[in-house]
Amino acid sequence: MVLDSKIPSGAIETAWDRHRFSMKLVNPANRRKYTVIVVGSGLAGAAAAATLGEQGYNVLCYCFQDTPRRAHSIAAQGGINAAKNYQNDGDSIYRLFYDTVKGGDFRAREGNVYRLSQLSVNIIDQAVAQGVPFAREYGGLLANRSFGGAQVSRTFYARGQTGQQLLIGAYQALSRQIAAGRVKMFARTEMLDVVLVNGRAQGIVVRDLESGAISTAAADAVCLATGGYSNAFFLSTNAMGCNVTATWRAHRKGALFANPCFTQIHPTCIPASGAYQSKLTLMSESLRNDGRVWVPKNPADCAKSPKDIPEEDRDYYLERKYPSFGNLSPRDIASRAAKQVCDDGRGVGPAVEGARRGVYLDFADAIRRLGQKAISERYGNLFEMYERITGENPYETPMRMYPAPHYTMGGLWVDYNLESTIPGLFVAGEANFSDHGANRLGASALMQGLADGYFVLPFTLANYLAGVKAGAVTTSHPAFNDAATEVKASVQTLLSIKGSRTVDSFHRELGTLLWERCGMARNRAGLEDAIAKIPKIREEFWANVNVPGSGAELNQSLERAGRVADLLEFGELMCRDALAREESCGGHFREEHQDDGEAKRNDAEYSYAAAWEYAGAGKAPTLHKEPLTFNYVKPVTRSYK
């Protein structure tokens, strides 16, 4: 299979403009005859559904929460990047493009990233016009901050609630289209399959989560904006409902899955406090601007109170190993360093299942230097949140932090038009693989979701629709009944096993294995071990899971069971991808490929996007490679020493 990225040739600066001009338009009078399904109401989905509605298409939008306003995007804290250069500090579209390609460790497409950087400025205009209350200066203009080690201040933010405010903006735009009758919203409804007719995506199978009814819907095109798969690790910073089902089911129907092993681990999350832990809470990266990271030099000190460990017995390991970036070292580097010291037996905090997994983030120096008031102005709400969760007061005792899965760069393979390898199936936001390569920069996911939803899909989808006949396929086509029958059968199977283990126990088992074998550091033996074990867990799941209740009612265990069943297949693909990539890049660190602890990329052999094709249950998937070329940003080694 040849993977055609459809990146326009010629100068990158004018590529998107030229591409837009070359695309076909749909006559305004004909638009309402076209139906588009948008699965997901996060930033990407809500923005796409609202905009397509405004343009006059007939949109059906789905989410599994009780209302579109609660999509996981709501939890983003830090901010959103845009190349506005309001601070006059040398930022530009080109610089944002350069930083994103480099930050992605040269595993993203230049063409996509350039377009993303261009569109970033329109997002801010749009959001402000919708009433998104970004932070402002006293003069009434928008404020910015620098984020995640960037040398320019290009991050727009809304206190610690940027995702919430942006999502509410998109939700309001969506609500307006719902009121206008152009978007029909289906909340508490989960998509369980895509329906293909003659190889094209023409609809979906859904389950009404309250009544349990399984039905189908037909459309002229389908867009998945269903978010990321960090919950493969069981414990992550993602909302509890995040899952891989929509993209995985599309994968099984023929959509290629790209770079599944590229996952981002965030260095500053509150460590697990016990075996009952259900999720992990992210603490903003901004804390590292003033906090110093350390662990005891001597493992024997780990159980002591930090107060009793004198300065000379502390190892400020980030400052020691990376003198120029120190506590502000990039996410992947800071995360791995924390793992290393804990693996050495120098982790702190209470032991959970036999191991202390935590490092101190200490504000004592900053408080001494700037005063408690200044620190509380900067981080007051974060400190409060920390205390609420841990019961410890960070003004008096250092915070404890540990890395946690946070974001997934991998996703369904899409071309420049955000179309997957299934014609008519588009993928937007975190669900696709497009723009972040092997590592995402802070404040760039919100940007990508909104760029895809507001400014890319509405054009590229129209171009697709212009080439197909409106309403050509309805749910009376036998493919719909077949797909629904298959979904019903698999739901029935889950319910009929009535074994002795809970769904969560399988999810935890898979998550722990992935975290150990395919988490912050990976190696051949570990990955091979995981690839051997996951099918066994899967087998036991299908023989011994206990899903109480029936399918004809609201059944949260059943919802989770379906998602875990998919994660059990997907987890194996993650490991296979990690095994096949014999290099270290971005969030993917192969222990065999390092120079004294530093990631060693292999551009000669691995400068490609790995796109996997499903080969059938229990069969090894097929790898396809989309070579990456760099005409503008010359690949260099990331060095933060």
Place this chain on the structure above:
Amino acid sequence: MKIVLNIWRQSTRSAKGAFERHELADVTEHMSFLEMLDVLNERLTAQGKEPVAFDHDCREGICGACGFMIDGQAHGPAVRTTVCQLHMRSFKDGDELCLEPFRAAAFPVVRDLMVDRSAFDRIVQAGGFISVNTGSAPEANSTPVGKDAADKAFDAAACIGCGACVASCPNASAMLFTSAKASHLGLLPHGLPERHDRAVRMVSQMDAEGFGHCSQHTECEAVCPKGIKVENIARLNRDYLFASLFHSPREGEADGGG
């Protein structure tokens, strides 16, 4: 520690509900309230019983999915804390707690502790937006917004739509929710042109959904996990009054542009 829970169980919207008693002997203070319910649910499942249904997603106090009454208090005893952020250190060994869904005519019970809050969505659909199509926005810094207005708008925009205000109001009024949205948008220059129209439309929808009237008990402000203030209600009342006296309503349904 030991905790006894009396939990409302109701299998469907129309089924009759009843309290069910559960004892948990091994709760730790570091658990969140919802993690305690997870532990209970794992146990119920292992015993072949149906777990307790409750809404939740982010577990970080921001999505607004979670929420039920603990001993008659929405989200439980901790101030400005959603139930997903409530930790068991707020309770003591031997406590017996009563868990009930939010009660309001406009919030029908879906199952156990879950309610249907889609009425909130319909209030927003009635006018809780600024009519601006994608692509038609002017340069963001072309309209400066005074810091005071920006901050006040933000305070109102912090609402997470959990419904605790409704559940705590003796009249089951949705005025705090509705006024927070109306204030957020009305305080910003971008939302000014539709301010009065918005007030009328949102309040009419609120009434149509069967929410009660506000008689200024201010219980809503006390329980709001995000500290939304009742001054928003006064602002909405003023806008509504002004609109009913001087404003000619826009003809027909809100149009969706484009």
